[in-house]
Amino acid sequence: MKLNIALLAGDGIGPEVIDQAVKVSNAVAKKFNHEIIWTSGITGAAAIDEVGEPYPDATHEICMAADAVLFGAIGHPRYDNDPKATVRPEQGLLKMRQKLGLFANVRPTFTFPSLIDNSPLKRERIEGTDLIILRELTGGIYFGERGRKDDGNTAFDTCTYTRAEVQRLAKLGFEMAMTRSKRLCCVDKANVLETSRLWRETVQDMEKDFPEVTVSYEFVDAVAMRLVQWPNSYDVLITENLFGDILTDEASVISGSMGLMPSASIGIHTSLFEPIHGSYPQAAGKDIANPLATVLSAAMMFEDAFGLKEEAELIRSVVNKSLAEGIVTEDLSGKNKAYKTSEVGDWLANNI
């Protein structure tokens, strides 16, 4: 099979971890007789530096022509504390999401038995956690009208949702629940927000189409609590963009395996796969970042974008082997030897 993959390394540790995912993917391709055509594009602060724009048209063309996008991370501290900066790396991320129509961000949170003691939560709280948050990614307050009035002394942001946007996301959620334990939780703030009431009403209307799925409705503040208290009580959660931003990040730290969590963004034009850990600028260029989340994102890509399940499973099993044998970067090595990012990548590729 011929796999056309756009490769966006991005900022910070992005290039380093992407390199390892490429090594592993190439090894898998070789083994299964696939041909991968990688086409690289620039994004983020790196792209601002080169062409003054964080998601250049040339990069967009590359993504549109690809069957899938493998993505590193975007973001640079240079821009973080400057509220007046007019071009920000994150704008690239948002533009990319919008132009590629990446409407659903799929964020699994699960545990690795060998890493469970890294969790800030007590073992009995986190054990057995296996949940997915489906975050709407191209609507809501991220993309509504915003601005200033009154000589800059008043600011506003608008959150908007259409019924069709909610249906599109919720349908994925129902379908995903059907392949799992058939429980779906709709997270909103329907006691305050009109958009949340539209969400709740729309999901309620869809219940009849999925009679086997048990749906619960919870307020975002209550979910923020229960994710810490009893994360293993959740299965599939669906929510709007901003709530999803907060809750997926909260969920990511409870497993103790943040450096290992992959994600997918399902789109109209293509799908994108990326580690959730971000650009982690403090570690950039040091060859110490954990590449496993990116490698597992590549596994998700093989399975979800190309239907290559066996290939994906092979990657996952090699990752598990590296964990079992302690071939890990310093974030996971404890008192044992810490391997470099590139060493872990080489080991994985060799073991494919």
Added chain:
Amino acid sequence: MKLNIALLAGDGIGPEVIDQAVKVSNAVAKKFNHEIIWTSGITGAAAIDEVGEPYPDATHEICMAADAVLFGAIGHPRYDNDPKATVRPEQGLLKMRQKLGLFANVRPTFTFPSLIDNSPLKRERIEGTDLIILRELTGGIYFGERGRKDDGNTAFDTCTYTRAEVQRLAKLGFEMAMTRSKRLCCVDKANVLETSRLWRETVQDMEKDFPEVTVSYEFVDAVAMRLVQWPNSYDVLITENLFGDILTDEASVISGSMGLMPSASIGIHTSLFEPIHGSYPQAAGKDIANPLATVLSAAMMFEDAFGLKEEAELIRSVVNKSLAEGIVTEDLSGKNKAYKTSEVGDWLANNI
């Protein structure tokens, strides 16, 4: 001293826990020779049932005439899953906040050494946690324009902030930081939202007036993570209304002492004191709810609304004594005898 206090018991377990706070407050007043004049008002579902409106004008008059408001909880499950209900108990809460100008919600999260093992977090993560989240309470998306368009198929909510609103809240935050460890964290989403950029810019401008305070700026998604990972790294956090809703609830469960956490809402016309635990309808009428958060809210009221620090300290010390001696409700009793809500209240009042 004459203390004019409005008493709003509200819904669910509200009336039961409020009763205990009244007993304890009366005992304190007797001991210190104060006269408390309690004036009760109806709110929430209880008020909807009686007069069709969750924050009736009569109740508002009572609050306006009082020096402080002691509040139970609002909310009833009857309204939760009905997106089309036109009168909701929570509207009463929002109307009350707005009409009383309760612009700052003060939410401490601290630990009780004897309860630390109730925390879902590991001991080393939670130990030493003592933080305060200052949540803006009368602005933002809670009070912006909202509605439907397009035959009800599009919904919108608007988030608005003015510089003056941010300054008012941030000033409290800086002042509070000055009385503590002089660290202030401004929580926003300035990489996306214009209102957040106004927040960040305004707080940055205020830094020069409080040169001793070290200010950090963090994104709400990052804070949602760090609150679970290293809550003891925070001191005072300031944030806008919706972020505050989510983060204060998340923070409330990490201590393992949610049933004990008091809160204050500082207002233009008066101040309001309430437990953070909500109306907890499942327990209503059973005389099993933990009254300590409400009793500790009364302590906050003595100190913050009336400057009666000694009285507040006495209440706190009696609460600590009840914990040490195991005079606690079933949520805290473990394998030991569980006391009724009213028994705990009686014990506290007798020990004043």
